[in-house]
Amino acid sequence: MSVVLTFLVNTIFNLIVGLIVAKFLGPAEYGKFALAIAVMAFGQVVAFEWIRLCGVRFYSERARTETPKVRSTLDAAFLAAALLFVPFALALAFLGPEFSLPRKLVALAFAASIANGLFDFHTALVRARFDDRLYVRLIVSKNILAVLMTAGGAWATGSATVAVIAGMASLIGSMLLWHPGLKDRDATLAQAEPRLVRHYAGYAAPIVAAIVLYQLIPLANRDLVARWYGFAETGRFALAYDLGLRAVQAVGSALDVLLFQIAVRAHDSHGEETAKAQVAQNIAIVFAILAPASVGLWIVLPSVEALIVPQAFRGPFAHFLSLMLPGLFCYGMTQFAIHPIFQIKQKTLPLVTAALAACLADPLFILVLPRGDDASALAISQSLALAVGMFVLIGFAQANAPQWPRVRDLALTVLGCAGMAGLGVPLRALPPGFVVMLAQIALCGSLYAVIVALFDVAGLRGAFVKKVNPILEQLRRKGGIFKLFLPL
Structure with missing residues (x-):
């Protein structure tokens, strides 16, 4: 922890x-x-x-x-x-x-x-x-x-x-x-040992190739923004992408630190079928946390911009990040939910093909979308390209007969995110600020938390109770004021 x-x-x-x-x-x-x-x-x-x-x-x-x-x-x-x-x-x-x-x-x-x-x-x-x-x-x-x-x-x-x-x-x-x-x-x-180097390289090379290809997309787009609109627009474009990516990676990587190691341990201790079941559960957990986190970021984005973004970047920051968020969510799901399907099996070549599809899609979208007075078309192209990469990789995963999460968990997550968005739209119209942001987080977050608590989405309620029960038990044993509030 x-x-x-x-x-x-x-x-x-x-x-x-x-x-x-x-x-x-x-x-x-x-x-x-x-x-x-x-x-x-x-x-x-x-x-x-x-x-x-x-x-x-x-x-x-x-x-x-x-x-x-x-x-x-x-x-x-x-x-x-x-x-x-x-x-x-x-x-x-x-x-x-x-x-x-x-x-x-x-x-x-x-x-x-x-x-x-x-x-x-x-x-x-x-x-x-x-x-x-x-x-x-x-x-x-x-x-x-x-x-x-x-x-x-x-x-x-x-x-x-x-x-x-x-x-x-x-x-x-x-x-x-x-x-x-x-x-x-x-x-x-x-x-x-050179033999180990060859073994390690064979495992990691496709993963690295996929990451490189995905990084080429924002790198090439930043260079295009600099050429077409100047370094100032590049700075505004880059700050939106960097902060959005860090937010998505903060959630995804924090989950991955625990979930991937659990899947590896399941594979080593109990075999491939147990590892498949664990990966399916991991996908449900990542989706159930990353999706509302992305929707929540969109809801509080005007207040975040007003509170922490430097004055010279405001306006374009929220605009670009709103366009980039769907793609960043898809990238997070690709990296932290779908990639482990192939990493556990140590068959990582499809990761390269999916990333290559995303790289090819980006310039095609840039050519098709009309170029405006700012870098909006590049932000949309980037987002669509990352979505293409995710769906292509899901197709490859389906061909390998993986175990997918329960439709019930995915549907409840979508329902909860839709409720958050519906509640968040009128809240976004309020003047941005710290109090408004706290209200947005409290109301929208509570709505999603209630759905998770009622239906145990992706097993999150059970995991929370399992974690909290020992703490409550320890407080009961200590006695004192807690005896007044905690049932025996």
């Missing part, structure tokens, strides 16, 4: 730092910063994400003590990937095709890919061995440094270049602070 809470806190801090940076850089300079971050994320996924994924799947506390060659192989793979990535990145930055982003900033973004990849790799290993205390320390120190350095650098200089350098420094600083705890004393590079 502490890992989930820390993950959510980390996401909140990322949002805060992103908003501060956007405020002090302004739309045009933030457009450069956002495009650089997109390049950084692309480079990280291409070069290093497969190693992180393998760490999550194959590394554990047991592997750390009994088979140190697992960690040795992962470390050797990261070192080799970094050494190969550096000349490739420099060649692409200074000799490759011309980007709308300055070449020096492209090279700096690729350097940040290594730092970010190394940090995510280490945090994945710490999570895999359930070292909650070290994980919390890494994340907290990184966030403190990010506020001081990244946000501080943006405030002091107003430079996207300084903000990227400061962000990279916050990651490295956090790892240096806790470096002794990140090492495995029994793992040395000499123990690395």
Whole structure:
């Protein structure tokens, strides 16, 4: 539970730092910063994400003590990937095709890919061995440094270049602070096994290819926005997408931290059929939480914009994010609900085909939709492309005869979200503000909570009761004032 809470806190801090940076850089300079971050994320996924994924799947506390060659192989793979990535990145930055982003900033973004990849790799290993205390320390120190350095650098200089350098420094600083705890004393590079590298790469390569293809969509669209409408519009477009994506990933990733590991354990302990049933239950849970979260974000969006979005981004922020939200929801379902069907079976090639379909759909939608005075058509195209990817992957999953969640759970979730939207529409017409946002959350959230409580949607009521009962029992045993309120 502490890992989930820390993950959510980390996401909140990322949002805060992103908003501060956007405020002090302004739309045009933030457009450069956002495009650089997109390049950084692309480079990280291409070069290093497969190693992180393998760490999550194959590394554990047991592997750390009994088979140190697992960690040795992962470390050797990261070192080799970094050494190969550096000349490739420099060649692409200074000799490759011309980007709308300055070449020096492209090279700096690729350097940040290594730092970010190394940090995510280490945090994945710490999570895999359930070292909650070290994980919390890494994340907290990184966030403190990010506020001081990244946000501080943006405030002091107003430079996207300084903000990227400061962000990279916050990651490295956090790892240096806790470096002794990140090492495995029994793992040395000499123990690395090429056979394991081939096995790991075969598992992770299709997943990484799919992620790369999905990242190409917003990356290419940001470049088009910069070319057609300028960096200021890119900044507004990027801030809406980045905050929306982080919100969806905060919910999905927090669930995935627990649910995927449960499915893996079910597969290892009880076989494929039990794992299929668990994945089906996981899909129902992700849908039952991610769908109302997305609808809720749309309901409170005017108030969120008025309260936290910098003045220079208001208006376009809410407009673009409203257009992007359906696609972001589809992307979240793809990553955290449908992907595990293939990951558990270790047959991940269909992920690439679905992502390729999304990539091909995006430019087709851009060509078909009329171009207006702003980047709305690109936001709609992006959203539709992500929906295409989800439905294509569902088709591939159906061909593999998976076990799907109960129609009852899906239908009740849709009914609850429709009720939230119906109640939220008149609430959105109220003047935005903190009190209005609290009222929207209370009323719409309560409506959905009642439906979950009455019908035990996706087993959420049962899971909640199972979690709360031991706490209530402990309070009963302690006695005191609780005896007045809790039944014996």
